[in-house]
Amino acid sequence: MTRSFSGVLVAGLLLSSSLVSAQVKNPVVDSIIKEATENSQLEPMAHELLDVIGPRLVGSPQMLQASDWAIEKYKGWGIAARRENWGEWRGWQRGVSHIDMVHPRVKSLEGMQLAWSPGTKSKGVTAETIILDDVADSVAFLKWLPSVKGKFVLISMNQPTGRPDYNWQEFATKESFEKMKTERTAQTEAWRQRIAKTGHTARTLPVALEKAGAAGVVMSNWSSGFGVNKIFSAYTKKIPAVDIALEDYGMLYRLTQSGHKPKISVRADAKETGVAKAFNTIAEIKGTEKPNEYVLLSAHFDSWDGGSGATDNGTGTLVMMEAMRILKKVYPNPKRTILVGHWGSEEQGLNGSRAFVEDHPEIVQNLQALFNQDNGTGRVANISGQGFLHAYDYINRWLLPVPSSIKESIQTTFPGTPGGGGSDHASFVAAGAPAFSLSSLSWSYGTYTWHTNRDTYDKVVFDDVRSNAILTAILAYMASEDPAKTPREKSVLPVNARTGEPMKWPEQRSPTRKGGLD
Known part of the structure; x- marks a missing residue:
């Protein structure tokens, strides 16, 4: 079922007791909003990532440069950060391209x-x-x-x-x-x-x-x-x-x-640079009460290199970095550990996130929730329950303190169906972990910026990205503070209209750990 956070939904779903609790001032939420609106770092970070470093093709020097940049940013905010190698890729560096017609x-x-x-x-x-x-x-x-x-x-x-x-x-x-x-x-x-x-x-x-x-x-x-x-x-x-x-x-x-x-x-x-490391960039705010349970913010770091990878997925990357910066400042001692994963080689098949799932079963097994953003610069408009039976309960609860100006345009679909691919949340869903896509408004993404030569800084809509950073930070805070661990019961999936058979939960897949080296 599809629901909108309109007055109708609030009246129908969030009954009086919830409304009362939603109206109670929450100093952490207030601080998140204040920091995001009055001290946003999105524009300077976008310039550094998209203009100075540029596109981040897996195996390229720019991908490594971007990882170094992100790690230094996190360390400057007092957040532990590291690079985790998970494979190897064909190293390649773009040079000058010039194409001319010389006849007729x-x-x-x-x-x-x-x-x-x-x-x-x-x-x-x-x-x-x-x-x-x-x-x-x-x-x-x-x-x-x-x-x-x-x-x-x-x-x-x-x-x-x-x-x-x-x-x-x-x-x-x-x-x-x-x-x-x-x-x-x-x-x-x-x-x-x-x-x-x-x-x-x-x-x-x-x-x-x-x-x-x-x-x-x-x-x-x-x-x-x-x-x-x-x-x-x-x-x-x-x-x-x-x-x-x-x-x-x-x-x-x-x-x-x-x-x-x-x-x-x-x-x-072009220059062949030999075998390059394939890696994820991970940052962490350690939990105080339940350090071995995790809230994970997610966005892929790599891009194709026709443009500068601005909306695929520079904007998702910036949302997660800004949310982590804000959380460290206003919520430095979370109940659960808050991680962020900047995945490598998503574009060639979710390889970085699949490697993380395969290499870190202890995190996947104790994942409270993952929030992934990867479809452009627009403000979040849809959240699906990804087939988890009780997702409506905790996601609605976590959305309660989100400002109405952000929440009113979000439609939720429960229980939804599990994502089989498309972006990195699907790697975790396949392993049975509660992972959710923060799906955004199009802004002509599919035509004008997705994998194109025009995916550049000027296509970023910073008001929407700022809204997404606020939403993500609040969701991470609420998921961290929730007294209950999220249940993982799966819904009964609908019948596939084409085959007449019930749909099956996606299977966990291994990553490609040696790319372009054959």
Whole structure:
């Protein structure tokens, strides 16, 4: 069931005795709010993390630099902090990227190399472009393959429009909009078939082109908004793989298709740095009465590196750091131990949090609650019970002293269903521990900042992040003070509509502890 902390909910759920208790002044809660509003450290921390250090790709020097920065911050606040190694990753450092069209005219192109892409020689690579051919089958593909030698191969569909759907919906005629969508759907399916007929997938196709002697692989992973592309990883080991913005990619594609034989020059100065440590960064405020029971604040520290990892997950990181700073100042002697986990390699499969669950069963078994934030800069709007039968009781109780201005927009769903993935709380839910996602308002997250080249400082909405820091600090305080240990009974999960079988609780999974080293 979905509930809103509106007047209706308060009247229906939080009866008179609860209302009376909620109105009692709580000096710790008052101090949390005062510190967060009058002495916020969010803006300077965001500048240091997002502008100075920048993106935090697992295995990169920036990830280590960010961990050092966070540890020093915590120590400066009087909070013990440490780095916990849990694996190894392919070390890689991005350098200068420069992509230019040099024929039939000269134009600098908007684009960048993909993470872990091989670099080029100092003068770069200049070559003609060729479009992935629409072959009949894998046999025909093998016959065509020699033609890619010495060329940059365009392997993404040429988008029929660079305008997002909301822009079409606002200005186009209904008939024009529907026509565009129909044509785009057909074109997308045709391109999917084009790749499938090669006998390869999006992952293995670049490798086949590399083995055939291609000069490089060029793609455009458009994110369906003005000026945004998703920037992920390369699968090549010897030739550069680059992503080019929709506008410039479309121009290259059309020039290639029309026989103008465009040439591009790619300079990509990447450096392989050997085997790097994969780690989590942990900080701790020791409990006084129940030090072996834990409240855990959670946000992943790593990011993709198309932008600076601002909303995925710089904002979640800042929320948890600010909450810990505030708690140490106004609640320095918590009943239970309050931990914060800044996880590594979430982006490659929740690896840091899965390693922590696997390596620290004593914490998982005695976890009072985990609060995770990882879907952008917006204020928290949803909290699910994650399938825990009694979550409605203690979460509602912990939310009582939260200011109405924050609480009124939060919808709670109880008992909810357990998260099977998506972010780090799922690693703990799979182990049967009460872990909850503080899910935030979108702010066009999926299109404009999630894994894109535009995920930068200027997209942070600090009023919302400040609200989330207050909420998190209050929830951590309330969970720490609660006389009762949270029960772990699981609800009966609903029937899967597709299979007709009852849903199953997610299984605990082991992390990848050696990434990109094969």
